[in-house]
Amino acid sequence: MLTYKQKEVLEFIISYQNDNKVSPTIQEITDFIGVNSLSTTHQHLESLEEKGFIKRHKKQARSIEITEFAKKVVNIEESSVLPPAKTTKVEKILNTIVQGDALELLRKLPDQCIDLLIADPPYNLSKGMSLKLASGSLVGTGGNWEKVMQKWDDYDLLGYMEFTELWLREAKRVLKPTGSMWVFGTYHNSGIINTLMQLLGIEIINEVVWYKRNAFPNLAGRRLTASHETLIWAHAGKKRKYTFNYDFSKSYSDKSDELKAAGKQMRTVWDIPNNKERFEIALGRHPTQKPLKICKRMIELTTKEGDVVLSPFSGSGSECLAAKLTGRDYIGFEIEEEFVDLSRRRLDQQIASQESLL
Ligand SMILES: C[S@@+](CC[C@H](N)C(=O)[O-])C[C@H]1O[C@@H](n2cnc3c(N)ncnc32)[C@H](O)[C@@H]1O
Known part of the structure; x- marks a missing residue:
């Protein structure tokens, strides 16, 4: 390709x-x-x-x-782009984490087979792989971001745009007309994702601000304390047939979210601390692990029970675990063996004891 x-x-x-x-x-x-x-x-x-x-x-x-x-290959524009392989049967990989490159694995999925895609892609934050502060070099954090300093998160800008375009094209192809996708981001990548979605005909439904009131303080004191991430919710269908559980959105309440009361419409600012419950990190940590609470909210808002949720950059498996805990099926793609192992252990053990997690 x-x-x-x-x-x-x-x-x-x-x-x-x-x-x-x-x-x-x-x-x-x-x-x-x-x-x-x-x-x-x-x-x-x-x-x-x-x-x-x-x-x-x-x-x-x-x-x-x-x-x-x-x-x-006469017409390089179109015909040299290898056609999608489309050889994987979804049923065969349902409720598994598949190790590999999401770009390749997505290409193997048939058209219109996924109900919800939750992408927590590399944000391209890890520029230069270490953060220099006046007090020395700090690895593993940065600015207000959990700057991850991982090789999988370090692209040049054009390379990142190409990577994003490729996976977004495939995401659009594999979504059912009733499906939709959520994409996590920060200012480093959300503008790119937003622009490419518009170019690719992926309609943005909402942009949600995930307000993290317990955000990491700004250590250098040279800018504001960044306290949010941007979540883009979009659909790829020609018509607006995507699932939206309005009743759920209205009745939802969570005591830690001061911006959402039961019976009120859900707004586009979600007040969800980035803390993980003890059980979420009991088996190991991922540098950009997302709280189960936010993944469950996305899934319950935009899918039905029994639907298939695809997490193409599955890391420690939060989106997949949230899917299973809410009665959906999942498919995870993850390139790093360490995280494949962590997520498989997490899913095996925590789905088995799901009663106590809900
Ligand atoms: C932002 S993290 C996802 C974290 C996840 N939401 C969680 O809660 O654990 C992105 C993940 O994508 C993986 N990754 C990066 N490039 C990839 C690729 N091309 N294909 C599959 N996985 C990839 C990284 O190894 C990393 O674990």
Whole structure:
């Protein structure tokens, strides 16, 4: 599968070769695609080579060769993007965490098979992988954010946009017309997600502010204490057929949410502390683990019992556990073995003792 940036690079090389009878230099490609560093261009070329679209002759300038395979793909815009594999039967992976890359795993799902997708994707917060403070370097936190400093969260901006576009396209494809999706974010990524949704024809239904009144204080004292995350609720259907349990939204109350009283309409600000109950972290911690309470609220608002909830970046499995505890089925995708193990243990043990968790 080619990303749109890889397609752009490939198309540029082809048209340059047609015009000039030699291939462009790395610098010319870099200038054309408008990135700042040559290394980003090198990464795109490496991917194109791995995928069989080009061959490079090391240490030789202007030596990029377009392969026969690439030449056969006449309309690069559409037909070189590999069609979705769609080989996985949903029933086979129901109520499991599948280890792997969400982009690949999503492609294997059939069209319109998911009722609700809750994406807690990498936020792209972990720039440079450590936070420098006057008092030294602090790993594992940052600003007011639980800055995660994880490799899986560190992209360059264009790379992050490509990654987001790819998974959003697949999310749109796999959702049922009655389905919808929730996406967690902060200012680092929510603008990108919002814009791409609009470009991809994914209609935003609401933007919810998750107010975290117990937010981590700002250690450097150079900006406000960030105390919220942004949740985007969107649907992909042509018509507005998505599930919304209005009665639930109205009757819902929770003593810790000072902005929601039973009988009042639910607002787009949710007052939910980011604390985890002791049982939620009893088997291990994830650096960006979400409280079960927020996942359950999303699920109960926007699905029916027996529906299928997909969590494509499942981490410690909070969304999956919330689905099972509320009588839904789940599918989780997670790339890191450590978190796959943690979530499987969590789901096995906590679903077995669910009575005591509700
Ligand atoms: C923000 S965390 C999700 C945390 C989760 N909501 C929880 O409560 O534990 C994102 C997760 O996505 C995983 N991840 C990152 N890139 C991925 C990819 N391409 N495919 C699948 N999982 C990925 C990371 O390993 C990380 O565990």
